[in-house]
Amino acid sequence: xxxxxxxxxxxxxxxxxxxxxxxxxxxxxxxxxxxxxxxxxxxxxxxxxxxxxxxxxxxxxxxxxxxxxxxxxxxxxxxxxxxxxxxxxxxxxxxxxxxxxxxxxxxxxxxxxxxxxxxxxxxxxxxxxxxxxxxxxxxxxxxxxxxxxxxxxxxxxxxxxxxxxxxxxxxxxxxxxxxxxxxxxxxxxx
Amino acid sequence: xxxxxxxxxxxxxxxxxxxxxxxxxxxxxxxxxxxxxxxxxxxxxxxxxxxxxxxxxxxxxxxxxxxxxxxxxxxxxxxxxxxxxxxxxxxxxxxxxxxxxxxxxxxxxxxxxxxxxxxxxxxxxxxxxxxxxxxxxxxxxxxxxxxxxxxxxxxxxxxxxxxxxxxxxxxx
Numbered sequence: 001x002x003x004x005x006x007x008x009x010x011x012x013x014x015x016x017x018x019x020x021x022x023x024x025x026x027x028x029x030x031x032x033x034x035x036x037x038x039x040x041x042x043x044x045x046x047x048x049x050x051x052x053x054x055x056x057x058x059x060x061x062x063x064x065x066x067x068x069x070x071x072x073x074x075x076x077x078x079x080x081x082x083x084x085x086x087x088x089x090x091x092x093x094x095x096x097x098x099x100x101x102x103x104x105x106x107x108x109x110x111x112x113x114x115x116x117x118x119x120x121x122x123x124x125x126x127x128x129x130x131x132x133x134x135x136x137x138x139x140x141x142x143x144x145x146x147x148x149x150x151x152x153x154x155x156x157x158x159x160x161x162x163x164x165x166x167x168x169x170x171x172x173x174x175x176x177x178x179x180x181x182x183x184x185x186x187x188x189x190x
Numbered sequence: 191x192x193x194x195x196x197x198x199x200x201x202x203x204x205x206x207x208x209x210x211x212x213x214x215x216x217x218x219x220x221x222x223x224x225x226x227x228x229x230x231x232x233x234x235x236x237x238x239x240x241x242x243x244x245x246x247x248x249x250x251x252x253x254x255x256x257x258x259x260x261x262x263x264x265x266x267x268x269x270x271x272x273x274x275x276x277x278x279x280x281x282x283x284x285x286x287x288x289x290x291x292x293x294x295x296x297x298x299x300x301x302x303x304x305x306x307x308x309x310x311x312x313x314x315x316x317x318x319x320x321x322x323x324x325x326x327x328x329x330x331x332x333x334x335x336x337x338x339x340x341x342x343x344x345x346x347x348x349x350x351x352x353x354x355x356x357x358x359x360x361x362x
Contacts (some may be wrong), residue, residue, distance in 0.1 A: 163280025
């Protein structure tokens with residue numbers, strides 16, 4: 001059981017409308033600790049800055065609502081990343097339906113890796129745009145894995161958040177690594 | 191660039207440190223609930239007024255039953271809503287839960303939405319035909335029955351597609 005969950009439960013016991021207090025408290029803790037992570041995650045699901053801000057607010061609303069049922073079965077971080085992904089994935093599906101776009105799977109992205117790798121981009125902003133373009137080309141489940149990998153989470157954490165088996169995570173992470181190496185590996189900065 | 195450079199690039203991007211105000215969240219949730227239920231509420235209001243003003247007892251009873259059916263629809267929608275904490279499930283489990291929810295809603299639409307409305311509509315139409323039951327508006331019934339049947343068939347087809355996606359997820 002996480003510390004925040006224990007604290008939230010204490011608030012429940014001390015205060016009759018404590019449910020709201022616990023929910024609010026958990027939300028505030030999550031927003032303070034993982035606010036930037038969630039914002040980066042939102043960037044991985046929406047390119048347009050205005051719509052991204054809307055998505056970010058949507059994720060925060062979903063987080064706050066979800067904490068009414070937080071049971072401490074997983075860590076706060078896992079909870080936050082799962083909610084952020086599920087809201088982001090719904091957002092992507094809705095956007096795809098409206099503009100008839102389709103994300104590609106990791107395997108397909110690997111095939112096209114070399115086609116755009118010839119651009120000699122040196123600016124960090126442009127590099128970030130290229131990473132973003134790659135992320136946005138992926139289907140939601142692969143995108144979640146890529147985002148968690150970029151957030152530098154280990155395989156066990158990725159497995160817990162995504163619900164994938166350790167073997168499946170290892171395979172996917174291997175593919176992500178080779179995809180990134182193909183696309184960005186040619187220009188060493190070191 | 192190696193892996194660490196890419197990760198560091200990703201993590202160094204400007205990201206707003208947004209934190210919402212919980213009171214605003216509560217208001218937003220209430221507003222959304224109202225928006226989602228507005229059609230059923232308006233129908234209930236319309237038929238409540240009609241139940242009050244209608245000249246014929248069957249029409250009044252029929253309108254009253256439609257009001258009850260509208261509230262039943264609201265209740266069923268709420269009952270079948272995804273609990274907010276389901277978003278904290280792993281992605282595949284969350285997606286599966288949502289697909290199952292949509293499939294069940296579509297499959298059962300005739301049962302929880304159309305069937306409860308039928309007695310009220312039938313009585314309302316019967317009342318409209320009074321005092322001469324031979325004037326019963328069969329043409330209107332036929333006009334209403336066609337979209338009902340089309341909606342039921344379409345929903346079943348969509349539910350089958352959803353079931354196929356659920357089976358796909360279960361196999362993966």
